[in-house]
Amino acid sequence: MSDRQLAVEFRGVSKLYGALAVLKELSLSVPQGEKIALIGPSGSGKTTVLRILMTLETIQAGTVWVKGEPLWHMPKGDGLAPASEPHLHAMRRHIGMVFQHFNLFPHMTVQENVARPPQIVLGVTRGEAEQRAQDLLRLVGLAQKGASYPAQLSGGQKQRVAIARALAMQPAIMLFDEPTSALDPELVEEVLAVLRDIAIEGKTTMLLVTHEMSFAREISDRILFLDGGAIVEEGPPDQIFSDPKEERTRLFLKKIIAAGHRID
Amino acid sequence: MIWDWDFALRIIPDILRGLGTTVIATFFGSLLALAVGLVIALANRSDVTAVRRSSRGFAEFIRRTPLLVQLYFIYFVLPQAGIVLPPLLCGVIALGLHTGAYLSEVYRAGIDGVPRGQWEAARALNYQQGQTWLKIILPQAIPPMIPAIGNYIILMFKDSALLSIIAVPELMSMSRNIGNDSYRYLEPLTIAAILYLLLSGIAVLLLRIIESRSGMARLTG
Amino acid sequence: MSQFSDYAWMILDGTWVTVKITVVASVVAVIVALLTGVARTSKFFWIRLGPTLFVELFRGTSCYVQLFWAFFALPFIGISLTPFVASVLVLGANVGSYGSEVVRGAIAGVPRGQTEASVALNFTKLQRFRHVVFPQALVAMLPPAGNLFIDLLKLTPLTSLITMSDLTYNAMAVRQQTGSTFIALATILVGYFLMSSAIAWAIGRIERRASRGLETGPRAA
Incomplete structure (x- = not known):
């Protein structure tokens, strides 16, 4: 056992779509408060790791642990049984997620998007939720946009609202699934700035799937390189980017640089 | 036993004769509806504002008033103007007009669905107006219309039961007469309902097959 | 002159009955459409089965x-309904069955990302439906629902055939007493047109209000 409690642990997790294995007996430990970046080519399974944690995808083998409790299973006798909906509901309390395509609620204003979920799910009073929403919107630089509808915002603004909405639920673990991939290039930085603030603040465990290599290098404590549904190589950012041990990692980084991305 | 099988079997031949009239009414009603819809759709695109306004107003009026009252109007008012038509023809006219007003919208949607670029390409290739319609626009506009047209015809088939009210000897009329004569309504009305259900169900299935075929042709062709 | 006012009263009386049938049957239709429409989005075959059969029966x-x-066959199996009850139940079930498809389609049309976001925010299944899926589906339901309410109004003259003294029934009575067929039928055609137009106008207003925020951009916000 490590001295820090683990926020997330995968033990031999396999995920299949029919005959296709998306994850192959993947194991992974994330101590509380650690910032992890998952990189790798598309189809490598990095997004699947997040979606399994958010209970959007089931697993076929292995176990996933969140804060020491099984996510997809419940203790039963000496062994484990498949998780019930109430169990999943209890576990999701620890986790929040930001999506590539924002998925804001189009029928709610920006303020409602951030203030309504805590009222509905956590039973927070209206006044408190409204206040916290205003604070969070200020944090992401959108204090004046509360009355707007998502359709009236730019992509970067939408993603910042989505981040505020996820933070409003006060999850211990935050998942970011390619949060800047759907944005026009000139809007990427405003979202990264918000992510940087969250990372610096420190307490929250972060799992970030991204193609922004220099950003991953800047904010993460550890990089995981995935390919073909398995972790090929992991280590501190400087080592992975400057001195990768594995040939596949080297090839991937070479392609990324060739495509015009910076990794420094 | 509530249901009388002997009685049910005895009345089936009469009811089936009514079904023949129903099919005839639906067939001619459909032809009329296809033509009426086309006339309205063309008039709606007319360059003359008065023509456009009145055809749109007419179609809207037909769509927003009940078929039964339209049927009464044709059946009772026309003779006063000296036009006496057999009941079946009145029924065909009512069905054709009513459905035609809806088909005009189907035509419009089909034609509007052809991308602007197609008109421009035809212009660029120096096609004449007639050639553009026949060779470029209609071949693309018609296939997507087929499911909607089919649905309206199936609707007309079911609605044609209304013709029994003006004494057209169709499916529903025969069933009601048997009921009136025998004071037993359960069997004739149930048999009629099952026949409508069966035939419209088969028509829907056929339509889906045609739809998926033409969909595939468009994908591969 | 007093006779004219008698006839005017009959028309007004009939209009009131038509409005009553339309309103009550609309409530039935909405309930039927929501219950069967939502049930048909279930992933469980046994939950879908009953509503699917019901809907297909009424659409067939x-x-x-x-x-x-x-009205005529049900009494043979021991169920006698008053004309009004039979009218609102049948009209409601019939139009509700078409509405069922509208509800099902609108719910299925809400983007998957919306459900995923509400899972990520830890909404329960019921909360997802109530706060996220349904409010968005409702906006998509309104335009087709408006047409269905008009369709329902247009079906109400059928109830005159099972002795409801609605607008059509009373107009036909006026026609018989006065012999002025054209005036009687033209009057109610206009009456139905005005009522249909009122429904279209009202739904248009509700639609504009409900689509706040949804109109200025793509659905996948």
Whole structure:
């Protein structure tokens, strides 16, 4: 056992779509408060790791642990049984997620998007939720946009609202699934700035799937390189980017640089 | 036993004769509806504002008033103007007009669905107006219309039961007469309902097959 | 002159009955459409089965046949309905069955990302439906629902055939007493047109209000 409690642990997790294995007996430990970046080519399974944690995808083998409790299973006798909906509901309390395509609620204003979920799910009073929403919107630089509808915002603004909405639920673990991939290039930085603030603040465990290599290098404590549904190589950012041990990692980084991305 | 099988079997031949009239009414009603819809759709695109306004107003009026009252109007008012038509023809006219007003919208949607670029390409290739319609626009506009047209015809088939009210000897009329004569309504009305259900169900299935075929042709062709 | 006012009263009386049938049957239709429409989005076959059969049954025959069956055939199996109850139940079930498809389609049309976001925010299944899926589906339901309410109004003259003294029934009575067929029928055609137009106008207003925020951009916000 490590001295820090683990926020997330995968033990031999396999995920299949029919005959296709998306994850192959993947194991992974994330101590509380650690910032992890998952990189790798598309189809490598990095997004699947997040979606399994958010209970959007089931697993076929292995176990996933969140804060020491099984996510997809419940203790039963000496062994484990498949998780019930109430169990999943209890576990999701620890986790929040930001999506590539924002998925804001189009029928709610920006303020409602951030203030309504805590009222509905956590039973927070209206006044408190409204206040916290205003604070969070200020944090992401959108204090004046509360009355707007998502359709009236730019992509970067939408993603910042989505981040505020996820933070409003006060999850211990935050998942970011390619949060800047759907944005026009000139809007990427405003979202990264918000992510940087969250990372610096420190307490929250972060799992970030991204193609922004220099950003991953800047904010993460550890990089995981995935390919073909398995972790090929992991280590501190400087080592992975400057001195990768594995040939596949080297090839991937070479392609990324060739495509015009910076990794420094 | 509530249901009388002997009685049910005895009345089936009469009811089936009514079904023949129903099919005839639906067939001619459909032809009329296809033509009426086309006339309205063309008039709606007319360059003359008065023509456009009145055809749109007419179609809207037909769509927003009940078929039964339209049927009464044709059946009772026309003779006063000296036009006496057999009941079946009145029924065909009512069905054709009513459905035609809806088909005009189907035509419009089909034609509007052809991308602007197609008109421009035809212009660029120096096609004449007639050639553009026949060779470029209609071949693309018609296939997507087929499911909607089919649905309206199936609707007309079911609605044609209304013709029994003006004494057209169709499916529903025969069933009601048997009921009136025998004071037993359960069997004739149930048999009629099952026949409508069966035939419209088969028509829907056929339509889906045609739809998926033409969909595939468009994908591969 | 006093006779004219008698006839005017009959028309007004009939209009009131038509409005009553339309309103009550609309409530039935909305309930039927929501219950069967939502049930048909279930992933469980056994939950879908009953509603699917119900809907197919009512869409496979015309409202007229169903109305006659409910009024004349049902008593043979021991169920006697008053004309009003038969009218609102049949019209409601018939139009509600078409509405069922509208509800099902609108719910299925809410983007998957919306459900995923509400899972990520830890909404329960019921909360997802109530706060996220349904409010968005409702906006998509309104335009087709408006047409269905008009369709329902247009079906109400059928109830005159099972002795409801609605607008059509009373107009036909006026026609018989006065002999002025054209005036009687033209009057009610205009009456139905005005009522349909009122429904279209009202739904248009509700639609504009409900689509706040949804109109200025793509659905996947």
